[in-house]
Amino acid sequence: MSLPEVNEVLERLCNLLRMETRAFALKYGLQPVQMEALTYLTQCNRYSDTPQAVGEYLGLTKGTVSQSLKILEQKGLLRKQTDKQDKRIVHLSPTVKGKNLIKHTSADKTLTPSLAKANSKKISELNSVLRSTLIEMQKANQRKAFAACHTCRFNEKNEKGSVCGLTHESLSVQDVQLICREHEYPS
Amino acid sequence: MSLPEVNEVLERLCNLLRMETRAFALKYGLQPVQMEALTYLTQCNRYSDTPQAVGEYLGLTKGTVSQSLKILEQKGLLRKQTDKQDKRIVHLSPTVKGKNLIKHTSADKTLTPSLAKANSKKISELNSVLRSTLIEMQKANQRKAFAACHTCRFNEKNEKGSVCGLTHESLSVQDVQLICREHEYPS
DNA sequence: AATTATAGTATCGAATCAATACAATTATTA
DNA sequence: TAATAATTGTATTGATTCGATACTATAATT
Known part of the structure; x- marks a missing residue:
């Protein structure tokens, strides 16, 4: 039975991915969380660009997220805008500078080239198994x-x-x- | 081409795994890093149970690791023992309390049951692709x-x-x- | 014997993170 | 309509992470 093995490999892979993310973010003068928040904000829709949503996405409390967003704003990577209808809500949009940064980073991710060595049939199978695992989890x-x-x-x-x-x-x-x-x- | 997709799913899965690890470690009164270090120490051999090795495994500097180990020792989950031959080297061994904690935690990991929904042939394929990706990376x-x-x-x-x-x-x-x-x- | 390398610790400062308290706004309900 | 509750976000505090630097002790090399 190779189930515990997959579990182990996947955990190890995640650890490695995290190490590289940290080194990577640092190279661009950001903390890992900041990089992840900014990446999310370039990918989410207009209902999901609030501090609350970022917190839910990253699994952090809103208080924690609030600080990271503050720093991103100070660095000029992010703009805050209160909602027209509901004045409690803040919309977060990456600036041009922020968008460019994320564009650069996603270009040289280390995972992709390593994955590319597998053949394309396996890749698509991998895709479906991982996706359903993600949803289950x-x-x-x-x-x-x-x-x-x-x-x-x-x-x-x-x-x-x-x-x-x-x-x-x-x-x-x-x-x-x-x-x-x-x-x-x-x- | 589904390569970027796999990349994305894998990153998302890792994020999720990290969230759960954090929540999980917190439940047991530990920080994520502490939990990971302790887990490693229950799995490594006698050449690899030193602060230095833990640092390499987790991708952290030895200074950083030293503090986390200090806390684990204070909590009675870990014992330090200087090497007989080389007095610079410290061997770290989980106490019975530490081993039991890890045994409990590995029992209710959330990843395994989610993975188990896939059929066993896919599991073993997943295993080989992920393993080679890990090695490549x-x-x-x-x-x-x-x-x-x-x-x-x-x-x-x-x-x-x-x-x-x-x-x-x-x-x-x-x-x-x-x-x-x-x-x-x-x- | 002197120098260099290695393993580990201690300390500092910036940042993470949870917890708590708080302010502002909106929704509910009495 | 007025009072209450819920929601969104911020501010503060304290324990911890983490890198960087400096340091001690021991071992290896020269």
Whole structure:
């Protein structure tokens, strides 16, 4: 039975990934958490760009996240904007400088070249197994999925494109590729 | 091409694993790093149970590790013992209390049950792809393998069992299953 | 015997993180 | 409508992480 083995390899791989992320972030003058928060904010949609959402995504309390965001703002990588309707809510948007930084970093990730040595059939199998494991694990630990709208059960397709069943707002082709904090898989 | 997708899923899975590890360690009154160090020390061999090795394994400097070990010792989860031959070296061994804690924790890991939903053929494929990815990545980043003796190029089998080609000491059946900091894969 | 290398510890400062308390705004309900 | 509760975010405190630097003790080399 190789189940415990996979568990072990996966944990080891995660450790390694974390080490490299730390070294990597440091190279760009950021802390790992800051890098992760900024990356998330370049990938999430307009319902999910708040301090609260960042905290849920990273598994941290809002107080903790608040400080990291403050530093990102001070470094000019992030802009804060209070919501027009609900003045409690703050929207976070990466500046051009912030976006460029993330663009650079995702270019030289160390994981991809190592993965690329496997053949493409194995890659796609790996993809499906890992994805279902991720979903199972999120369910088991009552974490939100934080996936893109096009796989969401609230997403409705019509002749013009897509509509979110929660907000009843129409979504563009780009929109449905973004991460949403309200995402739920079809049951 | 699903390569970037796998990359993304794997990163997401690692994030999730880290969240759970944090929550998990906290439940047992430990910090994540402390838990990881203690886990490593229950799995490593007698050449690899030093502060230095723990640092290499976790990708941290020895100064950083020294503090975490100090806390583990204060909590009675760890014992320090200076080497008989080389008095600079300190050997770290988990106490009974420490071993029990790790035994409990590895019992209710959240990853395993989620993985178990995949069929066993996929599991073993997953195992091999992830393992080679791990090895590739360790090579690319010049990290040590930290794997078990039985896959090491220095390990020599004889009629009595195994011998380490570096230390020329004989290794028991249990020994060759333990993690070694000097481990190198055959080329 | 002197120098150099190695293993580990101690200390400092910036940052993480949880916990708590708090302010501002919105939603609920009496 | 007014009082209460819930939600979003910030500020503060204290334990811990982590890298950097300096230091001690021991071993290896020259």
